[in-house]
Amino acid sequence: MSDLPQAAGEALEAFSQAPGWEQRARLLMQWGERLAPLDEDERSETNQVSGCESRVWLVGERQDGCWHFRAGSDARLIRGLLAVLLARVNGLEAADLAEVDMADWFARLGLSRQLSPSRSNGMNAVLQRMCELTG
Amino acid sequence: MALFSPWRADFPALAVLEAQGQTYLDSAATAQKPQALIDALSGYYTCGAANVHRAQHQPAERATRAYEDSRIKVAKWLNAASPTEIVFTRGATEALNLLAYGLEHLIGAGDEIVISALEHHANLLPWQQLAKRRDARLQILPIDAAGRIDLAAATELIGPRTRLLAVSQLSNVLGGWQPLDDLLHLAKTQGALTIVDGAQGVVHGRHDMTTLGCDFYVLSSHKLYGPDGVGVLYGRGESLLQVRHWQFGGEMVRIADYQHAEFHAAPLGFEAGTPPISGVIGLGATLDYLAGLDVAAVERHEQALHDQLLAGLVARNGVRLLGSPQVALASFVVEGVHHSDLGHLLTEQGIAVRSGNHCAMPLMKHLGLDGATRVSLGLYNDSADLERFFSAIDQALELLR
Numbered sequence: 001m002s003d004l005p006q007a008a009g010e011a012l013e014a015f016s017q018a019p020g021w022e023q024r025a026r027l028l029m030q031w032g033e034r035l036a037p038l039d040e041d042e043r044s045e046t047n048q049v050s051g052c053e054s055r056v057w058l059v060g061e062r063q064d065g066c067w068h069f070r071a072g073s074d075a076r077l078i079r080g081l082l083a084v085l086l087a088r089v090n091g092l093e094a095a096d097l098a099e100v101d102m103a104d105w106f107a108r109l110g111l112s113r114q115l116s117p118s119r120s121n122g123m124n125a126v127l128q129r130m131c132e133l134t135g
Numbered sequence: 136m137a138l139f140s141p142w143r144a145d146f147p148a149l150a151v152l153e154a155q156g157q158t159y160l161d162s163a164a165t166a167q168k169p170q171a172l173i174d175a176l177s178g179y180y181t182c183g184a185a186n187v188h189r190a191q192h193q194p195a196e197r198a199t200r201a202y203e204d205s206r207i208k209v210a211k212w213l214n215a216a217s218p219t220e221i222v223f224t225r226g227a228t229e230a231l232n233l234l235a236y237g238l239e240h241l242i243g244a245g246d247e248i249v250i251s252a253l254e255h256h257a258n259l260l261p262w263q264q265l266a267k268r269r270d271a272r273l274q275i276l277p278i279d280a281a282g283r284i285d286l287a288a289a290t291e292l293i294g295p296r297t298r299l300l301a302v303s304q305l306s307n308v309l310g311g312w313q314p315l316d317d318l319l320h321l322a323k324t325q326g327a328l329t330i331v332d333g334a335q336g337v338v339h340g341r342h343d344m345t346t347l348g349c350d351f352y353v354l355s356s357h358k359l360y361g362p363d364g365v366g367v368l369y370g371r372g373e374s375l376l377q378v379r380h381w382q383f384g385g386e387m388v389r390i391a392d393y394q395h396a397e398f399h400a401a402p403l404g405f406e407a408g409t410p411p412i413s414g415v416i417g418l419g420a421t422l423d424y425l426a427g428l429d430v431a432a433v434e435r436h437e438q439a440l441h442d443q444l445l446a447g448l449v450a451r452n453g454v455r456l457l458g459s460p461q462v463a464l465a466s467f468v469v470e471g472v473h474h475s476d477l478g479h480l481l482t483e484q485g486i487a488v489r490s491g492n493h494c495a496m497p498l499m500k501h502l503g504l505d506g507a508t509r510v511s512l513g514l515y516n517d518s519a520d521l522e523r524f525f526s527a528i529d530q531a532l533e534l535l536r
Contacts, residue, residue, distance in 0.1 A: 021483035053490065075476050076476050
């Protein structure tokens with residue numbers, strides 16, 4: 001666990017103590033509240049990730065070689081999923097970011113179903129957009 | 136009052152899903168399959184597959200007979216005048232595309248194709264693209280608050296330039312029967328051809344092509360408890376004569392030379408290549424099964440279940456129904472709750488419902504929504520399924536509020 005960013009370590013600890021769907025849902029909503037809000041002009045069509053059943057926006061910028069993403073959604077549980085995703089990737093250098101196994105990360109949180117191909121919630125589309133931004 | 140489906144045991148998947156903790160309330164997307172269909176598929180593959188309408192050998196003869204028997208069964212199911220009015224396609228969507236290409240020659244610049252505001256993408260996009268190809272106009276019939284096509288507006292919009300009218304029989308989002316008799320009459324008066332999308336409607340009750348009076352009727356096997364990969368295009372004899380060939384290949388051709396070919400008439404002329412043989416045979420077996428049921432009892436059960444669904448939904452604080460659903464399904468939104476959040480939490484509790492735009496993005500936009508939750512029923516559902524759904528939605532809303 002030592003190789004995880006601090007926020008990711010916190011997420012892992014919290015979610016590993018939440019075995020049931022209700023606890024996981026509550027946690028996701030709490031984590032979603034922690035997302036830094038996007039400005040009105042950042043909630044733009046350009047930043048919108050298509051392929052999601054709710055509206056999702058993703059912006060990313062590189063500072064001193066490290067990637068920092070911010071994201072938002074009009075759905076609360078999606079905000080939670082975005083929060084635990086960003087917890088894992090924010091602050092990483094491009095090379096480390098490319099190494100992150102997202103499926104494994106969501107599996108460790110007990111959220112692997114959210115990445116299954118039939119899910120139209122758009123987490124796969126968010127990952128795709130992240131690759132495009134960092135590629 | 137508890138409602139039990141006497142047909143539930145005929146569908147083995149229901150018990151399996153229940154054992155997996157899944158409550159299936161998404162039959163408008165695709166229905167579960169009766170044992171009779173599973174046996175027919177297994178029987179066909181076990182006893183020797185063969186291509187149809189080609190070879191003389193005995194397996195081919197058997198397959199061809201079974202395939203053509205299915206055509207007769209579909210014709211009977213719809214009360215078509217003849218089995219030659221039944222064309223098998225790979226789905227309802229393909230049947231609508233067949234028409235959009237096969238009738239293209241009838242559409243000129245400035246002509247009008249009329250659809251409604253509530254159409255599924257499958258009965259919108261083929262016409263939209265046809266209109267673009269021919270520089271024609273796509274007219275959209277508005278709907279009223281109950282989710283029914285507005286007849287007063289239709290009287291205005293269906294006019295002398297109308298060449299085609301393509302409308303759903305039963306909305307996949309709003310669950311309302313459309314006023315087909317009046318609409319078809321309006322179109323016929325203007326000399327237009329009429330196409331009815333029966334993908335949802337055909338699943339509920341029996342529909343008689345002789346009395347319905349449309350030129351074409353399209354259905355999907357997999358929503359009618361049959362196999363997927365099969366659709367049906369019903370075309371009235373004289374109307375089918377106006378459809379031009381669209382896909383070319385094996386067995387739809389009568390005489391072929393390198394530079395020239397002549398094609399079969401309907402139905403074979405519209406079934407290019409190897410058709411979905413097992414699926415068509417399976418659909419025949421499904422119709423045999425359905426024909427053996429007491430239609431009135433099925434309708435009573437479905438209606439009673441639907442009444443319970445509506446009563447339970449409207450009893451919940453903040454729930455708003457889309458339109459006034461009459462049968463089969465209900466779509467709804469909950470005030471202050473995103474449909475994606477509700478869908479997420481229902482999924483967590485093993486409730487299989489649909490959340491999203493239901494392949495009707497323009498309709499959602501028209502309703503001012505970016506999505507909704509849809510519960511849809513099959514004849515195998517019973518009130519215990521609804522009870523599980525209601526308790527799950529209560530739990531979900533408690534968490535979300």
